[in-house]
Amino acid sequence: MSAVTVRLTVNGAPREGRCEPRKLLVDFLREDLALTGTHVGCEHGICGACTILIDGEAARSCIMLAVQADGAEIVTIEGLARDGKLHPLQEAFHEHHGLQCGFCTPGMLMTALDFLRVNPDPTEAEVREAISAVLCRCTGYQGIIKAVQAAAPALRARRDD
Amino acid sequence: MKPPRFEYHAPSTVEEVLELLARYGGDAKALAGGQSLMPLLNFRLTRPAAIVDLNRVPALSYITEIDGQVRFGAMTRQRAIEFSPVVRARLPLLAEATRWVGHLPIRTRGTIGGSIAHADPSAEYPAILTALDGEVVIRGPAGERVVKPAGFFQTYLTTSLGADELLTEVRLPATPPGAGWAFEEFARRHGDFAIVGIAALVVVEGQRCRLARLATAGAGPVPIRLRAAEAVLEGEGLADAAIEAAAQTARGLVEPDSDIHASADYRRHLIHVLTARALTRARARAWGQG
Numbered sequence: 001m002s003a004v005t006v007r008l009t010v011n012g013a014p015r016e017g018r019c020e021p022r023k024l025l026v027d028f029l030r031e032d033l034a035l036t037g038t039h040v041g042c043e044h045g046i047c048g049a050c051t052i053l054i055d056g057e058a059a060r061s062c063i064m065l066a067v068q069a070d071g072a073e074i075v076t077i078e079g080l081a082r083d084g085k086l087h088p089l090q091e092a093f094h095e096h097h098g099l100q101c102g103f104c105t106p107g108m109l110m111t112a113l114d115f116l117r118v119n120p121d122p123t124e125a126e127v128r129e130a131i132s133a134v135l136c137r138c139t140g141y142q143g144i145i146k147a148v149q150a151a152a153p154a155l156r157a158r159r160d161d
Numbered sequence: 162m163k164p165p166r167f168e169y170h171a172p173s174t175v176e177e178v179l180e181l182l183a184r185y186g187g188d189a190k191a192l193a194g195g196q197s198l199m200p201l202l203n204f205r206l207t208r209p210a211a212i213v214d215l216n217r218v219p220a221l222s223y224i225t226e227i228d229g230q231v232r233f234g235a236m237t238r239q240r241a242i243e244f245s246p247v248v249r250a251r252l253p254l255l256a257e258a259t260r261w262v263g264h265l266p267i268r269t270r271g272t273i274g275g276s277i278a279h280a281d282p283s284a285e286y287p288a289i290l291t292a293l294d295g296e297v298v299i300r301g302p303a304g305e306r307v308v309k310p311a312g313f314f315q316t317y318l319t320t321s322l323g324a325d326e327l328l329t330e331v332r333l334p335a336t337p338p339g340a341g342w343a344f345e346e347f348a349r350r351h352g353d354f355a356i357v358g359i360a361a362l363v364v365v366e367g368q369r370c371r372l373a374r375l376a377t378a379g380a381g382p383v384p385i386r387l388r389a390a391e392a393v394l395e396g397e398g399l400a401d402a403a404i405e406a407a408a409q410t411a412r413g414l415v416e417p418d419s420d421i422h423a424s425a426d427y428r429r430h431l432i433h434v435l436t437a438r439a440l441t442r443a444r445a446r447a448w449g450q451g
Binding site for chain 2 (some may be wrong): 004020021022024027043044045048051054057058059060062063064065067068111114115118129130132133
């Protein structure tokens with residue numbers, strides 16, 4: 001089938017590309033828009049590495065077609081830092097050793113960001129449940145849990161601004 | 162690990178969807194939330210000539226309460242259900258079960274109609290539909306039909322939905338006063354498909370159990386309503402001994418298969434344990450202790 005045009009907003013900027021309708025959103029972001037921060041892991045919606053925000057909500061970009069994101073507002077890992085300054089959630093991951101190899105980190109951050117909006121003051125059990133959406137093979141999750149919990153007050157304060 | 166080629170259509174009305182499904186004569190797949198179909202496409206386990214994307218049909222997304230039922234447009238996202246005040250107030254069993262559907266990022270896209278039409282017997286929503294004896298509304302060239310779960314689920318991933326038909330609405334009876342409910346599930350990791358899930362609803366009148374509803378996910382090729390176990394509760398009430406008797410009965414009602422995740426015996430054991438657990442929590446809620 002011939003190519004389709006996909007117009008969407010990514011990290012606040014209007015972007016456009018042409019691709020086959022079967023192209024996965026994650027591949028479109030990486031190959032057509034050169035945003036390689038979003039990682040391709042399992043390619044079947046299990047590992048969570050490719051999680052991004054679509055219209056403000058976390059979703060897997062490996063089980064969504066690029067054409068389905070036409071008109072959508074997307075935030076990827078590249079959209080978190082502002083003016084060279086890390087997002088508070090990124091700071092917390094840095095501070096609490098929430099990453100090792102870094103492969104799952106983009107998906108982990110986008111998942112945690114959505115979760116902390118839905119649940120701004122979570123218990124440890126709730127954090128564990130939330131991050132079970134993303135597989136990490138390095139950290140044993142302990143640092144990630146600490147980082148998400150540590151980021152919660154900072155994100156609450158930010159929202160109060 | 163990439164989808165095969167297909168024709169892509171994104172119609173904006175149900176009528177257009179039905180025209181497209183008819184045109185491809187069984188060689189098109191309707192794409193709802195995509196949380197099961199997209200992995201199947203990526204693995205190339207399915208190779209439809211066309212994808213009919215339902216995500217641009219606004220008329221398929223709603224939650225309304227009418228005639229003692231809560232009605233869901235087939236494309237209503239699981240996430241919308243999770244945070245819906247109507248669902249929390251009128252279908253708390255569904256609200257509780259929704260937390261077990263994948264993970265929040267899955268529920269962002271996943272839909273109630275897609276989950277039920279996909280008919281994975283380990284999935285939560287087919288078990289809820291079965292427990293509450295709800296209905297699905299199906300539209301096709303011959304018009305509309307309303308189908309009960311027993312007439313819908315046929316076997317693993319197979320329903321009575323015709324290739325030229327679309328599941329458009331899911332109807333669940335609103336929870337009556339005096340009800341208690343619980344959804345229990347066991348999976349190796351949170352967010353995995355259930356090895357066994359149990360949906361329980363009880364309605365009390367004094368010491369009596371006026372109505373009991375029990376269904377299980379993961380215990381066979383379709384979700385199973387545990388009628389004989391319900392009858393134990395409706396006859397004997399909700400004392401510990403009655404709950405234990407109902408759980409024993411439930412275990413005997415199923416003939417699960419063994420697979421890579423669990424043996425048949427282990428599944429029967431889980432049905433016993435989780436039925437007792439679900440009923441104990443449902444009873445506490447019905448008695449106002451939940």
